[in-house]
Amino acid sequence: MPPFDPPRTVAPSRSPAWQKNVSIWLKGFLPAPLTVDTSEQWRAIVGAMLGIVITAVLCRLCASPETAMWLIAPLGATAVLVFAVPASPLAQPWAVVGGNTVSALMGVLCVQLIHDPALAAGVAVAAAVVTMFALRCLHPPGGAAALLAVLTQASSLDFVLFPVLTNSVLLVLVGIVYNTATGRRYPHGQGVERVHTPKSRFSSADLDEVLKRYNQVLDVSRDELENILHMAEMNAMERRMSELRCEDIMTRTVFTVEYGTDLQEAWALMRRHRVKALPVVDRQRRIIGIISLADFMRHADVDRSDHMRERLNLLIKRSGNSHTTKPEAVGQIMCSKVRVVSADRSVGELMPIFSEHGHHHIPVICDDNRLVGIITQSDFVRALYRSGGVQG
Template identity: 55%
Template sequence: MTPSFLTALFTGRSRRPAFPSAWLRAFRPAPLNVSRGERLRVVCGAAVGIFVTGSLSHLLGANSALPWLIAPMGASAVLVFGVPASPMAQPWAVVAGNTVSALAGIACAHLVAPPELAATAAVGLAVALMFALRCLHPPGGASALLVALAGVTDPGFALFPVAGNSLLMVLAGIAYNNLGGRSYPHAQLPPEPAPPRPDDARTIAADLDAVLARYNQVLDVSRDDLQALIEQTQLQGYRRRLADIRCRDIMSTDVITVEFGTPLEEAWALLRERRIKALPVVDRVRRIVGIVTLADFMRCAELDRHEGFDRKLRALIRKSGLTHTTKPEVVGQIMTRQVRVTSEDRHLSDLAPLFGSTGHHHIPVIGEGERLVGIITQSDMVAALCRAGETAA
């Protein structure tokens, strides 16, 4: 979709380019963002579609005086194999669109004498019928024009070769596209209002319906595909913004730390007063040597059972006053020594798996000389994700 298309779609009007240079640039074709492999798939598909349709039609119509293959099938092949997701390339559009258009051409050839008027009436009637039957198919206009100019008056022509060719083309498209990884037929109806969706998705759907109603033009893309493109574009923007965020952008820099010899009572008081769940343990030059968490206190106090919870915890953090004891007295005796750290320049997206799957709740951030410069918590991570999402929206 080009920028001018998006402008018209979301404003409800076409933007008129400045005359004459910008207006002339509107005639330049837009680049096709299609890989060589996809182009080869389309080329081979169109060739296969014409070969299958022509060969079988030739066999079926060997004893018929009518032609066995009509020219509009070439245009139908482009749609069926080139844009199989288009509403105009779906089986109903191909078969019904070509057939009713041929019938329109036959009727006009019967009723209208001058060929110019017959051709005009045939194409106009064909388009009206295709709109009414929801089978708009551009090659249908060619079918109507071909029949009217050729003066065909036999209604059987609409069944063979027109309907027969169209049906064979659709069958070839179903087989080839699905074998090539392209869904065909492609669902065109909006999903049934069933399970609730996230608020953002419901908002996008409602806004899109309102914009399409205001745009009031036929689009060569289904409504659901258009919504999927919009949602994927938002997701891509979200990922890009998330990739630009580094640890230093969201980390907390006022980190409360303790040292190896900090008494347990003092460390516990810090955890309670500051309402935090972890304390990095550093040496004199602020290098990480461990981390002490609420879980470490619970583990060492043997709080796996609720009986005597307060008594066990007080016994752990209370100083024994002895010079030799088996009871832990300082942070270094209960801390976790294997600490997962990250650098301040690391991208935030790299940390998501650590918080999501490894059970980490706090990750210290180190800077120059491997010294502690901050800490990132799950709350910091969630806040950053929310901000990135709001920016992308």
């Protein structure tokens, strides 16, 4: 008999780390998915077309016969920013006008001072970036405006005023009118008042600290970034709440009473277990009502008397008579209209029940309508905390 040869476990093959890193690096070349719908794309397309057409027509009318250039190519890139991403700091009026104009000025100065076109081109673009950073008007097409001045050997300051400055101002004016008319805030103020959101898990100071450590230029304004983060946080909370079911948060140990339970016994049960409501069930544990602390207070008529304790004791104490008009059993003072929820119902649907309808205790039933648990306001608040809806 051959010797016993135990089965050998074959370890799953794993790709080397370098292959994984290369794969991630190559995926970086893939275009990111669009986050705007078709209507927003068409809004940007029509705006860019109108902006260039109106600017070109007006500048052509203003140009003299000897003017060699009345429209600059970098304005096409500017139009993309102004109409496609009007919230970007790089697309704001000062960024457009200041960025293009000072960059063109750097290009003209480099043409005058540096005779080698290649060196002049590099210095012009670098000087444009330095100047735009210093003047807080960073605008990518500005680099192209500086390069254009060198390539066309524009040595006169007239090039800066016309067409660069004129083109930029006209396009910004069209952008203001068009973006406002189509429901986009432009100019998009960068120094907006910061509103503290109590339910948020991060503050404006937290965001500022992270941006400082990130230390890169973002193509989104700070206030828009904060709003996006808050909306993402709320969306995440709503998603987590919708994923939670009532059976996930309910209290499973439920103290109940029946229709004929003495008021004194029900009151003692509430006091002993420190609960404010007791579901009333039949012998099959089906809900027929609920009795709460408010029911005891209402029937004791405590609102009309300063002697609360005496009135309450009078209500719950057994009279000992076979016939009496005083309520003796739970069924005589309970609320028969009970709001119940099924165990598989989403917790997110409980929000209006607790917040708008004034409910404090909601019995939970299974498929055959039997009582399986109860959800109190404390259970619901605890679920909100777990989902991230309440600041810790």
